[in-house]
Amino acid sequence: MKFISSCLLTVLALVCLFTSCQEKTNDSTVSAESPAFTYSLSIEAVNDNYLAPALQSFAHATHNDEWLLFAGRTNGSDTLGGLHNLNADYSLESFPPKSFNPFIYTFSPTTGNQSFLNYGDMLSTIRSMAAGGNGESEEIRKICEKVGDLLTTHSAIFMCTNPQVVQSGDYLYLVGGYGPPAGQTPTAKNYSTFDEIAKINVPLLMRIVNGEWNLTVQEWGDLFRFGNNPTLRATGGELKKIDDFFYLAAGHNFNNDEQVYLNSVYQFKFSEDVNSLVLSATVTDTISDITPAELLNNPKKADSTSVFRRRDLPIVPSLYLDTQNKLAPNFALFGGVFKYGETLAAWNDAIYITPDGADKYFIDAGHDQMNCNIYSCPDFSIYDSQSMELHTFLPGGIGNGKADNDLSGFTNTLGYSKFNLTTKVSSFDTLTNFFPSTYFYGAEAVFIPTSNANYLSITNVKTDVIDAESTFESSDPVHIGYIYGGIESYETSPSTYGSGKSGASNKVWKVLVSRTQVPEKK
Template structure:
């Protein structure tokens, strides 16, 4: 979700899959750290995935559960929002909002779908308690750019952006808002419901919903560290927000519990922030957390107190810095959140002001992280999106890009710091050595290979006892001696210009292209 004036435009698993006949692109890594892998990306021949950007996603075996987001209902209207339009009515055309729930199998290139209305009819007929529960929470299944996190068999959806009234037919009166909903969805049951396998729908687990005004947010990420969820940065954007836009200026920890009648109780903790009150309007001018739509990835750091590897969160780049709306700039530094221990400043985060991403890959894009225990270094890859390293003529940000960066972080070094290397040649997704259209990656998702070994980290449970759990970070020491199949990149915005400024034919559209990502052993 973009700035009120939304200057984004001037920023502007299988191995048995069917692949395109053209060879993939090998992306050489110019790092001086002698990292022993080369990034390799290739598009699949798959054609039947839905075209979606800024969508909700989960995994059930070989199947992807996909809903919400925006799609190409007509004239490629699911692409980049129209930055020349009226953000309260026309920039995000309501007909572009996806109202189907899809189950897609990447191995067989097959999909099953059900509309939101048909799903509600099925609920009313077969699962009346769930039908009652979904009333007033249809926005969970019909929004753009929400916060999404899968935790085991459950999918959590927080916030997002869209019309309060989808029934309007005129150009005005949709009343766009940032939703304050929280949804908890049992992934296997919803998959079976979409497929018509009603015998395997667990009605007691299917849906639970709740609300929290502080979680009316979009353009953020939802991560889980230990027992807490974290809504990280983002902003409230729309007619229900202070001044039409108010950044979160923080990472908000919260817990979710289930009550009777499919209702959720959401309990917020103290925000992790650099300002006294992140809810105050002035915080937008003061906070370094004033950013959104940036790469936010799971991280691990060694506690200086006990040297245990503990879970955390890394924030790289993002938009926008406070200042003149005619000269908006990206953040190019990094923030590391370590919620289990405080640094020398007594804070649960460290801002790495020396880190400079140089306007590359500053926007939400597919990412993955590896940890090399031999060197104590984590490697974060950011793939495509927005930020080609250039400033436009008017001094704003750079455009859509097919570049990639690899970021190195020594997880036991204090204060925490990172360095990055641009991966050459300059085109990750096309059969070209030039960084040229079509561009992919913005608001796309990387579906990780489920067979990859994962790094374990320590956390304290609700009783204060130390526990270990798997993170989402690939354990390089146990990944084998050969190539590493990372997974698949899917969806997002397909842009036909570096600065398309809007959606539409030969401008931009929602993508259904799927890429396979491999790290090849040198």
């Protein structure tokens, strides 16, 4: 079934230029200055007739500028999405079963066209094909039986919230997630953090969602890989990929009435069996201030001492100079929650993961987010090779710089970090009211790039950092991507649980960036 709507854009542009380290309103300018260029940002909100799915904490991928969306939470006929109940059981009451999204979507941000397929209907159709319901060949029947069996066993992949995902080429990799057990009646005691791992062929799954079921035997065999790994049991972290390695960064293992943070970054590799369609993961390194033995044998002690005790935070693409002083890709943990022993206290520094550096990580204590944008929100980074500076932007989320009884509030503030790769000197600045709304956006939302954003390549391998020189060839604004989904909060306090207080968002915002040469002083 396909639902089609038109796309009409309402331009609500807020332009900001990035220099000082003081908080400013959108009536003034803030600037991220390199020796020769200044960057400016603007956003354009899509109007209410733009019918994107309302999703938060979901999995996403792209193909040909269209989006694949699944898992996460939604609103349904009730406003059951949004912020979870902070004072309930963190299962049936905080995460009601009917708030979990059962649909897989394809969506075009340029036209608003979308197709959707219920996970249960997908499984039923594959089971029917395995039974030869439409005269399928023996080969198709066999492969569909295998795929159907795996989907049944690993259905949590499509019915969880807040999994860790990363896309590499045509494949989406997924780790973990949280929710009730698939195929069982949800109770107050059976919610858990999953140890699921998955590899999904994005173009093939999008074809199925769009109603094209005529896959070849080879294509059915390449559609899914599933498995489990208890070390990678997590939710609220991020999944990254550098060269041939994957990294599960931060997060926690939450099981109803107790939790243990990962307190680390796990480096690992995937391997697969093309016959059984089983995916495996082998941890190759543990990056932490806690030894692997302590993490394994005394996780609660590690929880009380580790600076990696973070979850639900911006984990942003970055660059660094390796031991040979060559440019290399990495990522950084910005802010995050929660510090041990302090009532809902957030981290405000940054941890840069440097796999091929003299040390595996370094803490940037000079990075101070001032309790702003400390919760998971969209992010993107731009590298200016002339100044060797990274410009990282954090639109909205949670963390308005003001503490309250339940945590710093929802915010429409734009956080901006500038980091010099040579000196390792950093700064953090903010611009208030970046989202032009009395509601609050950004928490658990994502930045999805367009093909206009040219990503930096190092030794012919594409990084996750936007290359300034090739993306901004003139001073004209470039539409580099979209901000989509997440929590839409109607009040500033993060205690905004329930109908009429917050919900899963279907809002889409265009992100435009321009680079302007700074006139030389005479």
